[in-house]
Amino acid sequence: xxxxxxLLLLLYSSSPFCHVAAAEEKRRTYIVHMAKSRMPATFxxxxxxxxxxxxxxxxxxxxxxxxxxxxHGFSTRLTPAEAATLESREGVLSVLPEVRYExxxxxxxxxxxxxxxxxxxxxxxxxxxVVVGLLDTGVWxxxxxxxxxxxxxxxxxxxxxxxxxxxxxxxxxxxxxIGARFFSKSYEATVGPINGxxxxxxxxxxxGHGTHTATTAAGSAVTDASLFGFANGTARGMxxxxxxxxxxxxxxxxxxxxxxxxxxxxxxxxxxxxxxxxLGGEMTEYYEDSIAIGAFxxxxxxxxxxxxxxxxxxxxxxxxxxxxWIITVGAGTIDRDFPAYVVLGNGKNYTGVSLYSGKLLPxxxxxxxxxxxASNATDGNLCIPGxxxxxxxxxxxxxxxxxxxxxxxKGYVVREAGGAGMVLANADTYGEEVVADAHLLPATAVGQKxxxxxxxxxxxxxxxxxxxxxxxxxxxxxxxxxxxxFSSRGPNLVTSEILKPDLIAPGVNILAGWTGAAGPxxxxxxxxxxxxxxxxxxxxxxxxxxxIAALLKAAHPDWSPAAVRSALMTTAxxxxxxxxxxxxxxxxxxxxxxxxxxxxxxxxxxxxDPGLIYDLTTxxxxxxxxxxxxxxxxxxxxxxxxxYTCDGTKTYAVSGLNYPxxxxxxxxxxxxxxxxxxxxxxxxxxxxxxxxxYKSTVTTAVAGxxxxxxxxxxxxxxxxxxxRRSYTVSLSSPSLPSVxxxxxxLEWSDxxxxxxxxxxxxxx
Ligand SMILES: *[C@@H]1O[C@H](CO)[C@@H](O)[C@H](O)[C@H]1NC(C)=O
Ligand SMILES: *[C@@H]1O[C@H](CO)[C@@H](O)[C@H](O)[C@H]1NC(C)=O
Ligand SMILES: *[C@@H]1O[C@H](CO)[C@@H](O)[C@H](O)[C@H]1NC(C)=O
Ligand SMILES: *[C@@H]1O[C@H](CO)[C@@H](O)[C@H](O)[C@H]1NC(C)=O
Ligand SMILES: *[C@@H]1O[C@H](CO)[C@@H](O)[C@H](O)[C@H]1NC(C)=O
Ligand SMILES: *[C@@H]1O[C@H](CO)[C@@H](O)[C@H](O)[C@H]1NC(C)=O
Numbered sequence: 001x002x003x004x005x006x007l008l009l010l011l012y013s014s015s016p017f018c019h020v021a022a023a024e025e026k027r028r029t030y031i032v033h034m035a036k037s038r039m040p041a042t043f044x045x046x047x048x049x050x051x052x053x054x055x056x057x058x059x060x061x062x063x064x065x066x067x068x069x070x071x072h073g074f075s076t077r078l079t080p081a082e083a084a085t086l087e088s089r090e091g092v093l094s095v096l097p098e099v100r101y102e103x104x105x106x107x108x109x110x111x112x113x114x115x116x117x118x119x120x121x122x123x124x125x126x127x128x129x130v131v132v133g134l135l136d137t138g139v140w141x142x143x144x145x146x147x148x149x150x151x152x153x154x155x156x157x158x159x160x161x162x163x164x165x166x167x168x169x170x171x172x173x174x175x176x177x178i179g180a181r182f183f184s185k186s187y188e189a190t191v192g193p194i195n196g197x198x199x200x201x202x203x204x205x206x207x208g209h210g211t212h213t214a215t216t217a218a219g220s221a222v223t224d225a226s227l228f229g230f231a232n233g234t235a236r237g238m239x240x241x242x243x244x245x246x247x248x249x250x251x252x253x254x255x256x257x258x259x260x261x262x263x264x265x266x267x268x269x270x271x272x273x274x275x276x277x278x279l280g281g282e283m284t285e286y287y288e289d290s291i292a293i294g295a296f297x298x299x300x301x302x303x304x305x306x307x308x309x310x311x312x313x314x315x316x317x318x319x320x321x322x323x324x325w326i327i328t329v330g331a332g333t334i335d336r337d338f339p340a341y342v343v344l345g346n347g348k349n350y351t352g353v354s355l356y357s358g359k360l361l362p363x364x365x366x367x368x369x370x371x372x373x374a375s376n377a378t379d380g381n382l383c384i385p386g387x388x389x390x391x392x393x394x395x396x397x398x399x400x401x402x403x404x405x406x407x408x409x410k411g412y413v414v415r416e417a418g419g420a421g422m423v424l425a426n427a428d429t430y431g432e433e434v435v436a437d438a439h440l441l442p443a444t445a446v447g448q449k450x451x452x453x454x455x456x457x458x459x460x461x462x463x464x465x466x467x468x469x470x471x472x473x474x475x476x477x478x479x480x481x482x483x484x485x486f487s488s489r490g491p492n493l494v495t496s497e498i499l500k501p502d503l504i505a506p507g508v509n510i511l512a513g514w515t516g517a518a519g520p521x522x523x524x525x526x527x528x529x530x531x532x533x534x535x536x537x538x539x540x541x542x543x544x545x546x547x548i549a550a551l552l553k554a555a556h557p558d559w560s561p562a563a564v565r566s567a568l569m570t571t572a573x574x575x576x577x578x579x580x581x582x583x584x585x586x587x588x589x590x591x592x593x594x595x596x597x598x599x600x601x602x603x604x605x606x607x608x609d610p611g612l613i614y615d616l617t618t619x620x621x622x623x624x625x626x627x628x629x630x631x632x633x634x635x636x637x638x639x640x641x642x643x644y645t646c647d648g649t650k651t652y653a654v655s656g657l658n659y660p661x662x663x664x665x666x667x668x669x670x671x672x673x674x675x676x677x678x679x680x681x682x683x684x685x686x687x688x689x690x691x692x693x694y695k696s697t698v699t700t701a702v703a704g705x706x707x708x709x710x711x712x713x714x715x716x717x718x719x720x721x722x723x724r725r726s727y728t729v730s731l732s733s734p735s736l737p738s739v740x741x742x743x744x745x746l747e748w749s750d751x752x753x754x755x756x757x758x759x760x761x762x763x764x
Contacts, residue, residue, distance in 0.1 A: 027077040029064065029098035029186045029258050030086075031290060036072040037642040038091040050074045053089050057082040064185040065262040069269050070297035072640060075258035077189055093637045096288055098186060100254040101281040103137070103209050104308035104539040128241040129155040130550045131178065132218045133272035134543070135255075135263050135279070136210030138203045138248035139180055141172040143211060143531065145219030145235065145513040146244065148176035160245050160270035165202030172203075176220060179245030179270055186258035187251045194251070200517075203248045208515040208522065208533060210246060213278050215513035217543035218242040218550065227438060227520060227534045228357030230338055230473050231511040235532055238547025238604075242554070245272055255279050257290035264294035268301050273553055276546035278308045278539035280320040283493055286625075287634040292323035296638050299325040300618045304553065304561040306546040308538035309501040310488035314429070314587035316595070318488040322500040324657060325621055327549070327565045330488065331507025331541040332481030332601055333586070337474045338436040338509065338534075340444035342423050344368070344457055345465030352423070352444035353436040353509075354470060355520075355534055361442045365465035366420055367396040370458045374398065383410035383422075394418035397466045399454060402426050402445070408521035411439040416525075421468050425451030433485035433586040435536045436509050438520035438528075442468050479576055483596045484508050485587035487538055490595035491663070491741075491762060495628070497654040499663040499760050501598045502565065503572045505548075507541030509534050548604045555608050556688075562616035562658075563686075569660040570614070570755045571607045572600030574745070593743050594758035599661055611753025612685040612694065614660040627652035655681045662746070662759040666733040678732040685725055685748070685755070687718035692750035694718075696727070700759070702742025707761055708732045709744060716748065736763060 034053070036046060043049040047066060054061055054076055061082070064075045075098070078086065087095040128151055139146075153175065160179025162170045173180055180203035188194060194201040205211045219237035226232035247263040249255050260277075267275055275298060277291060286292040295305040309330040312318025321328050340354035345365045372381030374392035383400035398419045400410045407424060414422045422443035426434070432447035446454065458464050484507055492500040514533035519526030545568065552564045559567070574597060575582050583601065585592035618639070625635050626646035635644045646652060655664075664679045685694075696711040709731050716725040729746065744759035 026079045029075055029190060029256065030078050030083050031075045031096045031098060031258050031261060032073045032086060033071060033093040033096070033637045034073040035091045035093050035636050035642045036640070040090065049091070053086065053092065056089060057086045064189060064258060067261060067265050069265040070294040071261055071265065075186060075261070093633050094287065096290070099257045099282055099290065101257065101260065101279045102254060103250055103279050104311050104537050104542070128152060128243065130239065130274065130554045131155065131158065131243045131245055131272045132239065132274045132276060132546055132550050133245045133247055133267040133270070134210060134214045134217065134276045135247045135249045135260060135267070136213050137207040137250045138182065138200070138205035138210045139177060139214055139246035140205045140211040140513065140515045141177050141180065142516070143215065143513045144222045145215040145237070146174065146177040147220045148174040151175035154178050155243065155271070158271045163203055165200070166196070167200050168202035168204050176244060177246065178243045181246070181263070181266060182248040183259040183263045184251065185262070186256040187253070190256060191253050199252050203246055205248070205515045206517040207250070208518055209250070209278070209539060210248065211515050212512040212533060212535060213276060213539060213543040214244050214246055216510060216540060217276055217547035218244050219513060225511065225532050227355060227511060227530055227532050230355050230357070231336065231534055232473065235511055238544055239550035239554070242547065242550040245270060250279060261290045261294050264298055268298050268303060272303060274304045274306065274546050274550050276306050276543050277321070278537070278542045280308060280310050283320055285494065286323050287630065287637040289323070291321060292326070293638055295323060295326050296621065297640060299561050302561065304549050304564050306542055306549055308542040311486040311537050312488040314485050314489060314585070316489050317491055317493045319490050319492060319500045320488060322492045322494050322498065324495070324498050324624060324659060325561070327545055327568070328501040328598070329538060329542045329545045330501035330504040330597060331484040331486070331536070331538045332504040332583070332597070333484060333508040334506045335475060335477045335480040336509065337477045339471035339474055341469045341471065342444055342446060342450070342454060343467050343469060344454070345461070345463070346457065348457070350446055350450035350454060352446035352450065353434045354444040355436045355438040356442050356470060357438070358442070360470065361421055361467045363467065365467045368458065368464040368466040369393060369396045369398055370455065371398050371400045379404070383413045385409070385413050388413060388417040388419070390417045395420050397421040397423060397468070399423045399425055399458060402430055407435065407445065408437045408439055408523060411437070411441050411443045412523055412525055415441040423454060423466065423468070425454060427451065430485045431587040431589060436534060438534070440521060440523070440526060444468050479584055481506070481601050482584040482586045483592040484536070487596070490760070495654060496665050496762065497663050498657070498659060499594060499598060499661040499758060502661070503545070503569055503599045503602050504597045505541040505544040505602045507538050508536045510536065510540040545602060548602060548607065551604065552607060559613070560615055560617070563613045566613040566615065566660045567607045567610040568602055569599035570612070570757060571603050571610050573603055574600035574758065594661070594760045595741070599756070599758050609689065609753070610755060611687070611689040611750060612748060612755045613688050614658050614683060615686050616658050620658060623652055624654060624657045627654045627656065655679055658684055661757050662729065662731070663762070664731045664759065665762045665764055668736060668763045677734065678730060681729045681731070683727055683729070685716065687721055687723045689721070689753060691719050692717070694748040694750045694755070697747050697749070698744060700742065700744035702761060703737055703739045706733055706735050706737035707742060707744070708734060709746070709759070711746065731759070731761070733761070733763065
């Protein structure tokens, strides 16, 4: 149950745990943000003050965590009335109800050009002092991906620990995996004590997700890696020389914000340089979003925070983790595929994908049935547990429609009902996107076009038949990357003038390390155990960027988190290398847009030498909070600045944030204040390359040509490294287009570097 439940959260599934707290209606966990500097003089210790504040509203509530690094305050269990009273106490900034987050569930180094670019990154000693912290389901430390043979001593100043438990020894850590902690206080306070026979109350990963993300970001190279022979080759993380620290915050019933904030607090203190969070959930103002709050203060301390964009695509405005001090990562495919063909009784053959390994089906086709016709349930087509009628599927191949329940579960349901195999067919939501799974019976997943053709064959044929033939691993698939259908999309609902996601990275069919406690499907009925697994999600794309960020950090130790992100974004590609066709969106079969991929697909060899960067300081982000008209209390909650007041004489604008991309919102209506038809953005670039002159070019593609973009000055000259130059972009919409959005691209080039920024225009 433990492992099955969590994997369910990887991709497109509604969670079965929405009512975890229902049994305990009255009390729930709250995160109490305190203004540290407003401690009354009667106290000498913050802990005593927090305790006294808590006692003033409740006799029995206990402090779960005290926060001191990325946040000031504590978490505790209160009734809503107690929480409201506490909020009015002196020095209390906010009392936020806890939120439950969900996980956003290798050939990639080669696909990303990391194999040819050894010389660009310092792989030797400097690289090995960068520490990537993963907030996830923990770690399976015995995997070879954590081999520390070529590592020197743990970096000086590292304060992390290897937390011991019955199933996790201090010796489980080494010079590669240098830290492992777990955070379960709020989880246990909410769902009850952890049952040690079903879930490890330790940093150990029962689920697989945390081991997968950790080894993707920074796993050591392991030769002869594969899943049942699929994707065979050397598996390695992005930053093979970086160190790993695992912070287990996700449990069988989800990841709780008070545990997450405690882990961020600790990870910053421990000495991590990059934090990778393949989880999310909230779409709220930043002062109510624990990940945004924790990330702000981690960023201020120089850490880079990389988060998954979410698996809410292809629905518009589904992107999460959108704070501008976070790198928000969407997902694309790579050039590797696992074909498995459906051969119909009429000889027609359709290509799908599969990671099935086991006894093959006979070559001669078997009877074939549509699940919707082998069930009495209205949603019988989906192969939900208990809905197939065994007499109607026994010995047959069953076509199940994709959606609602977990893909591998559908295969399990067919197998349990006596079916011989499964064709999993997309309906329109997922278009041509197919995700390969290690099904428990012979099965393949096909896109919508093939699915429609096969359904038509089933309808029109009295005696339909089919078989499935497996094709192993295929490399060199074109086009690649394409934007994954599940990857969450912009526009950004929290701050529409900040373009999110920032970029995309590989997130489909990714091979990386796995837990020893669950099978590759994560189903409790799956008794297979594997060292590597192939899974998909923005959960998988995020650690790619976390690892690449660690490489950049090692190559440029003086770069701020914003500089690293800028380098990743301005060098990303949005057209296929060697061609001028824009990246495809597999969900629509058409060209994708910056709302799908942000700046484009990450390109590590170019990111190491971006030419110019868009830098940002903490003060710039506070100005951004002022532009959002945040109150002093909101600013204190996010940025820990007590009594900060925005300067009444200054004009703050979100468009003034020195972001490497542009999102412009024009007002359609001519109501109060009139239609806004021109928006000015000022940007400052810092030269990190050789002296030279950069020229700007702007391209736009808006139906009807309704926008005008003017860059002033059009050229920028730099005489030395570190020099800064500013420019202004005036974006206007002289006439209203019929479309609601359009796109463009601003490029600065000195002939050697291309520093590119996407532009998204919206009319509301
Ligand atoms: C823990 O889980 C096991 C296996 O499901 C069960 O037999 C046992 O009763 C549980 N223990 C507690 C204390 O709930
Ligand atoms: C994977 O295995 C196949 C078949 O054994 C072999 O031809 C191929 O070279 C292997 N690929 C790699 C990258 O090792
Ligand atoms: C199905 O078609 C593909 C090419 O479209 C071919 O490579 C493959 O061999 C065919 N498979 C079968 C089983 O007919
Ligand atoms: C399905 O419906 C048929 C006809 O109404 C009925 O005979 C059969 O028992 C039902 N089967 C199940 C599994 O509910
Ligand atoms: C389902 O069964 C009905 C009635 O027998 C038939 O008309 C229809 O074509 C079948 N649909 C599919 C997809 O097999
Ligand atoms: C913060 O502002 C309040 C009200 O304006 C004032 O009473 C208090 O002294 C200030 N505190 C600090 C630390 O500046």
